[in-house]
Amino acid sequence: MSPYNRFAHQPLRHPDNPHWECHYDKHFAGMRVYHHPKGPLIKQHLKRSLHILNKAMTWQGRTFICRMDLRFPKGYPAANLDANNVLLLDFWRYLKRELEASKKKYHPCLRYLWAREQDSSDAHHYHLMLIINYDAIFKVGDYGPSPEGGYYRKNLTHRVARSWARAMDWPLDKMKGLVHVCEDPITEKPMEYCLRRNDPETLAPVFYAASYLCKAYSKSLYGHGFGSSRL
Numbered sequence: 001m002s003p004y005n006r007f008a009h010q011p012l013r014h015p016d017n018p019h020w021e022c023h024y025d026k027h028f029a030g031m032r033v034y035h036h037p038k039g040p041l042i043k044q045h046l047k048r049s050l051h052i053l054n055k056a057m058t059w060q061g062r063t064f065i066c067r068m069d070l071r072f073p074k075g076y077p078a079a080n081l082d083a084n085n086v087l088l089l090d091f092w093r094y095l096k097r098e099l100e101a102s103k104k105k106y107h108p109c110l111r112y113l114w115a116r117e118q119d120s121s122d123a124h125h126y127h128l129m130l131i132i133n134y135d136a137i138f139k140v141g142d143y144g145p146s147p148e149g150g151y152y153r154k155n156l157t158h159r160v161a162r163s164w165a166r167a168m169d170w171p172l173d174k175m176k177g178l179v180h181v182c183e184d185p186i187t188e189k190p191m192e193y194c195l196r197r198n199d200p201e202t203l204a205p206v207f208y209a210a211s212y213l214c215k216a217y218s219k220s221l222y223g224h225g226f227g228s229s230r231l
Contacts, residue, residue: 006039007022007038007039007040007216010022010024010040014042014216019044020042020043020044020216021044022039022040022041022042022043022216023040023041023042023043023214024040024041028041028043028046028050028207029046029050029207031203031207031208032204032208033046033208033214034208034212034214034215036216036217038217039215039216039217040215040216041211041214041215042214042215042219042226045115045213045214045226046211046214048113048226048228049129049207049210049211049213049214049228050207050210052131052228052229053131053195053203053207054203055231056111056131056195057195057196057197057200057203058197059109059111059133060133060134060197061134061135061196061197061198062133062194062195062196062197063131063133063195063196064130064131064132064133064134064137064138064192064193064194064195065129065130065131065132065193065194065195065206065209066129066130066140066156066181066190066191066192066193067127067128067130067181067182067191067209067212068130068140068157068160068179068180069125069126069127069179069180069182070088070091070125070128070160070164070178070179070180071123071125071126071177071178071179071180072123072124072125072168072178073168073170073178074122076123076168076170084224085116085224087167087168088114088126088167090166090167091163091164091166091167092110092112094162094166094167095110095160095163096110097163098162098163099132099136099137099159102136102154102159104137105135105136106135106136107133108132108133108136108137109132109133109136110130110131110132111131111132111228112128112129112130112131112228113128113129113131113210113213113226113227113228113229114126114127114128114129114213114226114227115127115213115214115219115225115226116219116224116225116226117218117225118218119217119218127212127213129209129210129213130156130160131229132156134194134195137156138194139155139156139190139192140155140157140181140190140192141153141155141156141157141158142155142157143155143158143179143181143190145173145175145176146158148173149173150172150173150175151165151172157179157181160179161175161178161179164178164179165178191209193205193209213226214226
């Protein structure tokens with residue numbers, strides 16, 4: 001039975017995981033959320049995302065938010081064996097080291113949301129929302145490869161590429177297409193946001209972007225499919 005038919009009668013719980021509560025409304029906590037035609041959002045994921053973002057507004061005056069995806073190389077042997085997301089955990093550790101090594105005047109204070117998904121591809125992929133002190137980093141930077149073919153620049157995207165390469169033990173000159181900077185479908189510009197403590201209206205577009213990570217469709221069913229940094 002297709003995912004669409006399984007949700008046609010809008011069950012309150014996910015048919016394959018009764019621990020997940022389904023959310024069908026196009027709004028949550030008074031804000032617009034992403035609506036997927038093949039299924040609901042997961043209420044627990046929405047609550048966690050909103051909690052993290054609300055906390056971000058107390059951590060610093062301005063918070064930089066961006067969306068990126070991590071993909072595996074075609075035929076990568078460990079992709080479907082990584083049920084516990086060990087490679088992703090390694091990635092976060094390497095990225096924290098990259099940001100600390102940048103020696104910014106202000107600490108980046110990296111926090112994040114992530115979702116693991118797999119639809120028609122041979123391997124799963126990861127959707128990320130990076131949450132960083134805006135005074136340290138405020139843009140993704142040029143996300144094309146360096147002239148020599150690798151990812152050696154000091155901007156955020158190249159640091160993400162280096163961290164994912166290290167986690168996979170994969171050559172930097174073969175990382176093209178494995179880190180995707182998500183773009184706004186209307187403006188075709190990177191999905192970059194500034195969350196401001198004294199401007200609650202800045203939360204709505206960020207929460208909408210975060211809600212995409214909360215959809216039930218193509219999500220790993222029994223845990224390990226969604227997570228966040230610790231507070």
